[in-house]
Amino acid sequence: MDVVVEGLTYHVDVYGNGFPLVCLHGFTGDVTTWTPFVEDWCKRSKLILPDIIGHGKTESPEEIERYHIESAAYDLNKVLDHLGVHQVDLLGYSMGGRLALTFAILFPERVRKLVLESASPGLLTETERELRRMKDAELAKLIKDHGVQAFVDYWEEIPLFSTMKSLPKSINESIRSQRLNNSAIGLSNSLLGMGTGAQPSWWGRLNELEMDVLLLTGKKDNKFCLLAEKMLKELKNGTWTIFENSGHAIHVEEKEKFGTIVSDFLNT
Template identity: 65%
Template sequence: MQLKINDIAYHVETCGEGFPLLLLHGFTGDSSTWTSFCSSWGRHSKLIIPDIIGHGRSESPEDIHRYSIEGAAYDLNLLLNKLEIEQIDLLGYSMGGRLALTFALLYPKRVRKLILESASPGLETEEERSQRRMKDGELANFINEQGMKSFVDYWEDIPLFSSMKYLPEAIQKSIRKQRLANHPKGLVKSLLGMGTGSQPSWWEKLYTVNCEVLLLTGRLDEKFCKIAEKMQKEMKKASWIVINDSGHAIHVEQKEKFDTIVSDFLSIRN
């Protein structure tokens, strides 16, 4: 369905019955990231699956300020208001994980449980953020100048996704088709507005997260394993699970294990 939220048209999928579970995809993804989990998670949760601003069938507005991670979290808050949902469980992957953490920090009473897959609280120093903004700006220019096909060719080949090359060819083709369906303007604006270099660092705020948190990383994704290890030490109620034989995209690379871990975490009563 299409919902007008803060003057932007958002595409939102829903399925299942039970306590609401809001699902947030990563950069270049869309709601189809999660719809295959409807048959399993839908048995215990009502899944709410938006295309994040600039992605999928959601709108890609011109105003770069609408893509800030705080602005995106604000829109999600309005989305829940429109759906008349008071509290949610929240799962975010990569960029969607950064957005999920941002939402949990800004609207803590709305989150019962938080699951962060291959996510971070941002970069700690301004020097790191400045360097990342420069790299994201170069990548945005690459999209504008070379087009989506060349960008997706490049994106599929970055080290972060190297383990995905061992997935069945049909799955790789499906993911590529979905990435290519994104609007280039939306991805450019997302890089510039919601990139790791543009968002605030939440490291010093992690101790304020009072809900139960599950951190998930793939053992082959050494960078995000180190981040998760450090995050767990800073959070009051965080557990951390490392999934073998997986890199960054655990929900694709080890789907059945991911499915079970998420269901078990959400089904445990507080």
């Protein structure tokens, strides 16, 4: 379905019944990220799967301000209002994890349980954020100058996704095909507006979260394991699960185990 928020049309898929579970995909992804889990999860949850601004079938406006992570969180709040849903469980992967955390901090009363897969609260210092903004601006220029395919060619080769190369060719081809369906303006503006350097640092506010929080990381993704270890010390009700055979994209690399652990956490 389409939901219009402040003049921007969001695409949202809704499945099943039960307590609502909102799932937020990562950068270059879309709602199909969660397709392998729909059949099982919708037996116990009402799944709400939005395409984040600039991705999939959701619009990709020119105004970078609409991509700011707080703006995207406020849009999600309006989407839930439109659906008549007050409180949800919230799952986010990578960029979607940063958005999920932002939403939980800004609207804590609306989140019952929070699952963060390979996610970060942002960068601690302004110097770190400025360096990251410069790098993201370079990538945004690559997309604008050379198109989505050239960017996807580059993105597939970054170390963050190196463990994906051991997966069956059909899986990587499917992910590539989905990534190529995104728009150049949507991806470039997402980097500029919602990148890790553009968002506020939430490190100082993690201790405000009262809900149960599950951190998920792949053992082969050392950077995000270190982040999760630090986050766990700040969270009041946090737990952390490490997937031995995964890198960054756990939901792809250890799909069955990921689905089971998320289900167990949400239904206990």
